[in-house]
Amino acid sequence: xxxxxxxxxxxxxxxxxxxLHYSHAGFAASQEVCARPEAGSAVSEPADLQxxxxxxxxxxxxxxxxxxxxxxxxxxxxxxxxAPTLRVKPGDQVIIHLKNELVNLEEAKPPSHxxxxxxxxxxxxxxxxxxxxxxxxxxxxxxxxxxxxxxxxDVLHTSIQPNDPPxxxxxxxxxxxxxxxxxxxxxxxxxxxxxxxxxxxxALIVEGTERAxxxxxxxxxxxxxxxxxDLINPNAPPSQAEPVVPQYMVDNDGDTxxxxxxxxxxxxxxxxxxxxxxxxxYPPAVIAMKPGEKQLWRVLNATxxxxxxxxxxxxxxxxxxxxxxxxxxxxNTNGGPADFVYSATRVxxxxxxxxxxxxxxxxxxxSALLVTRTVDTGPGGENDPNRSLAIxxxxxxxxxxxxxLSAAPVPLPPSKETWLGNVTPVKVxxxxxxxxxxxxxxxxxxxEFYITxxxxxxxxxxxxxxxxxxxxxxxxxxxxxxxxxxxxxxxFHIHQLxxxxxxxxxxxVDEPYLRDTINVDYATGRQPAYPSxxxxxxxxxxNIVGTFLYHCHLLEHEDKGMMGSIQVVxxxxxx
Ligand SMILES: [Cu+2]
Numbered sequence: 231x232x233x234x235x236x237x238x239x240x241x242x243x244x245x246x247x248x249x250l251h252y253s254h255a256g257f258a259a260s261q262e263v264c265a266r267p268e269a270g271s272a273v274s275e276p277a278d279l280q281x282x283x284x285x286x287x288x289x290x291x292x293x294x295x296x297x298x299x300x301x302x303x304x305x306x307x308x309x310x311x312x313a314p315t316l317r318v319k320p321g322d323q324v325i326i327h328l329k330n331e332l333v334n335l336e337e338a339k340p341p342s343h344x345x346x347x348x349x350x351x352x353x354x355x356x357x358x359x360x361x362x363x364x365x366x367x368x369x370x371x372x373x374x375x376x377x378x379x380x381x382x383x384d385v386l387h388t389s390i391q392p393n394d395p396p397x398x399x400x401x402x403x404x405x406x407x408x409x410x411x412x413x414x415x416x417x418x419x420x421x422x423x424x425x426x427x428x429x430x431x432x433a434l435i436v437e438g439t440e441r442a443x444x445x446x447x448x449x450x451x452x453x454x455x456x457x458x459x460d461l462i463n464p465n466a467p468p469s470q471a472e473p474v475v476p477q478y479m480v481d482n483d484g485d486t487x488x489x490x491x492x493x494x495x496x497x498x499x500x501x502x503x504x505x506x507x508x509x510x511x512y513p514p515a516v517i518a519m520k521p522g523e524k525q526l527w528r529v530l531n532a533t534x535x536x537x538x539x540x541x542x543x544x545x546x547x548x549x550x551x552x553x554x555x556x557x558x559x560x561x562n563t564n565g566g567p568a569d570f571v572y573s574a575t576r577v578x579x580x581x582x583x584x585x586x587x588x589x590x591x592x593x594x595x596x597s598a599l600l601v602t603r604t605v606d607t608g609p610g611g612e613n614d615p616n617r618s619l620a621i622x623x624x625x626x627x628x629x630x631x632x633x634x635l636s637a638a639p640v641p642l643p644p645s646k647e648t649w650l651g652n653v654t655p656v657k658v659x660x661x662x663x664x665x666x667x668x669x670x671x672x673x674x675x676x677x678e679f680y681i682t683x684x685x686x687x688x689x690x691x692x693x694x695x696x697x698x699x700x701x702x703x704x705x706x707x708x709x710x711x712x713x714x715x716x717x718x719x720x721x722f723h724i725h726q727l728x729x730x731x732x733x734x735x736x737x738x739v740d741e742p743y744l745r746d747t748i749n750v751d752y753a754t755g756r757q758p759a760y761p762s763x764x765x766x767x768x769x770x771x772x773n774i775v776g777t778f779l780y781h782c783h784l785l786e787h788e789d790k791g792m793m794g795s796i797q798v799v800x801x802x803x804x805x
Contacts, residue, residue, distance in 0.1 A: 263295035264304035264312070264429060269462075270513045271505045273620055275632060276433065276453055277311035281318045287325040288316065289396065292367050292416070292430060294332050300460035301335055303416075303428030312504070313432040315453050316414070320436060322403045327396040332365040356390045356397050357381070362418045362693065365392055367425065369399060370417035370725065371434060372582060373558040373746050375771050376401045378726055378778035385417035385725075386693060386777060386795065404773060406645065408744075409438035410558035411453075411528040411584040419693045419793075423785035427458055427498065427534035435528065439586065440635040441642045442560035444569040445552065446588065448637035450630055451526040452517075456619070458498035458533035462508040468494060469510040492604035497612030498536050500602070502619050514599065514621040518628035519591035526554070526635065528586045531579040534785040537605040537614050537719065537749070538579040542589065542622065544598040548575035552588035559728060561743040576603060580721035582783035583747040591624050598622040608752030610665070610718035650730045650744070650768050655709040659700070660684040662713040662760070663720045663750065663782065663792065679792035681722075681782065690791025691781070699794035704775050705801035708767045713760040714750040720787065722763070723747040724780035724796070726773075729765040736762065747783055774798050 267274070279288050294303045307314045318324060354361070356368075357380035366389045376383045382401040390397045412434040416425040433453050440447040499508045505515035519525065531538050542549045552571040555561055562570040577585045592598040599621055605614040661683050669675035680688035683700060702708060709732065712722045728744035735751065736759060751761035781793035 263293050264297070264302035266297075266302070266429075266501070267505045269506050269508055270515065272516045272518070273454070273503045273505055275315075276455065276503065277307065277309070277314040278632060279307060279314045279316055281322045281324075284319075284321065285323045285325065286316060286318050287327075288314070289327045289329070290314075291329045291331050294335060294365075294428060296335055298462070299464075301424065301428050303332075303425045303430035305414075305430060305432055313429070313455065315432060316434040318403050318434070318436055319438065320403055320407050320409070321405045324399070324401055324403065326369065326399040328367070328369060328390060328399065329396045330365070330367050330390045330392045330394060332367060332392055334365055356388060356394055357384075358387045359389045359391065360387070360694065361389050361391060362420055364421050364424055366390065366418050366421070367416045367430075368418060369414050371401075371412060371414055372723075372725075373412040373584075373728075374401075374434075375404055375407060375726060375728075375773050377773050378776040383726070383778075384776075386779060389418060403436060404771075406647075407436050408559040409436045409442055409642070410555040410560065411435055411530060411586055412558045413455075413530050413532060413584070415532065419691070420789050423534045423789050426532065426785055427460070429457055429459070429504065431455065431457065431530075431532035433528065433530055436558065438639070438642065439526070439555060439560065440639040443554045443562060443571070444639065444641075445571045446526045446554055446635055447639050448635060449524055449526045449588065450634045451528060452631045453503075454527055454529045455503055455532050456529065456538060457501050457504070458536045459501060459506070461496070461499050462506060463510060464495075466510045469512075492616040494613050494615055496536070496615050496617065498533065500533070500536060500617070500619065502600075505620075507617065507619055509617075512617040512619075514618045517600070517620045517622045518625055519589075519622055520626060520628045520630075521591055521594035521624040523591040523628075525589050525591075525631065526586060527589050528584065529579065530584050531581050533581050535581060535612055537581065537607060537721075539576055539603040539605050539614075540579065540585070540619075541576040541601055541603055542598050543601055544592050544596065549590070549598065550575060551577065553577060553585060554588065555584075555586035556743060557584055557728065557746040559744045578605070578749070580747050580749050580783060581785070582721060582723050583745070589622075592622060594624055594626070596624055605719070608716075608718040610716060611752065647770065650707065650766050651732075651742070653707045653766070653770075655766060656703075656706045658709045658711065660711045660713065661794075662715050663722075664688055664715045665718075677790070679782065679787040679790045681780070681792050681794050683794075691793035691795075695795070698777050698797035700796040702767075702769050702796065702798055703801060703803070704769055704772055704798050706769050708769065710765045710767050711762050712750050712765065713762040714752055715760050716752060717754070718752050720750050720752075720792070721747055721783040722750055722765075722780070723783040724767070725778040726798075727768050727771065729767050731763060732766055733764040734762075735759075769798055772801075775800050
């Protein structure tokens, strides 16, 4: 390899970049902005951007375009890769230069309760511009325990406009950040649904899952991002072939109770790594694996309002999958042995949430189906029917995924923190989801959406409000009871931290692992009490001092006000 002169390497780089350019042209088929693959295509892996020598420095551009009746949004890296996966290790420095190249598209009307400031107002500091529009943007790093500060993970005040120079994010992955799947997406109040359902999202992986769970050591891994989008065939009648999943598989256990229909027109189409799986026939995307091969699948629900309930069917029989992490956290953090696998035949993933699990490929010559089973979102919720996502084809010559976990990992050191379940809470709060019809006499009229601490007056979240809704002290732990007083499912999420589920609808549960997003069942009016979850909230990490948000992760609800702010004050502050 001693032959390379500066000239030769320059030549090599130009050939390489031409090659990369061509391979992207193959994907894009043209200069189309935010190009997307055809239905029924192979599921390709997002590009990987890996940290080197403790630093990951990337340039991202956000763009948008009209396509058919809807609007696409996308992140592109310097090579034109769409929605690259950011791969980091604990302790790494992350530097992201985000350029806003969004353009005004007429359909992008602000929702009724959005901020009324205009993007053409006098340009100002992106850290405190107050301008939030369909062409403003910012980044939230969902799940990371990093400071809620401008240039790190603030979305309350940070808003970048199209004429601004590239905006630099610069933060450090904490040394004790659990290894697993996190993600990045825009979080502009009033426009989150528009940008995220348009496709603005990507995975962020803190590497080292195999250090927390030896069961995945040496496996190849696959990143799967499931997004939703406006229906491609909104006027089509339901397929004669429905239901995709047999009726007998409609279940009554788990996070939700099903109505038992499982069919009909969904609220949104789904896509898997951007391959659309449109209503009404749901032509599956294609995943090739070697017969019997085991892979770690890291699955992100990046939809704006679609609940996932994934299963893998072989001859219509649900297969065992091996769950190892939820919401970016290995499921064995309760001080137990570091090689735990939860065997399941389905996994519910609310919007915003992630699940990481071991999948075994079907035997030679057969194929399996990755499906999402129906989720009953309540009489007020959207229809999430049974539908296929991808066919898993077994073939000896299937290409291997690019990434492989270390076969001989150094185990992670045990956590220095007391397990959250063993810490006494300093306070118990009750919060509740509620809605109000704009016209109380018209059940079809628009709703206002609220999340309120019990005793306060329900109000749609106002990003310009002066005071936080809740103040807590760093170093403490609290129990929060989140009630749902509406007739639809909501998904509670809080930035900057994880929590422990203690009880569900008043009954204790034994979950020795953490989450950052959780469903709260809808009220039927027939239960003795409102459905609820009791969560142990962890405010101990000094990184989270500052003001940040909690909200429903159905982005339509969040955009319309189902959000509150929380200030974590330093441990030594008075009161
Ligand atoms: Cu909601």
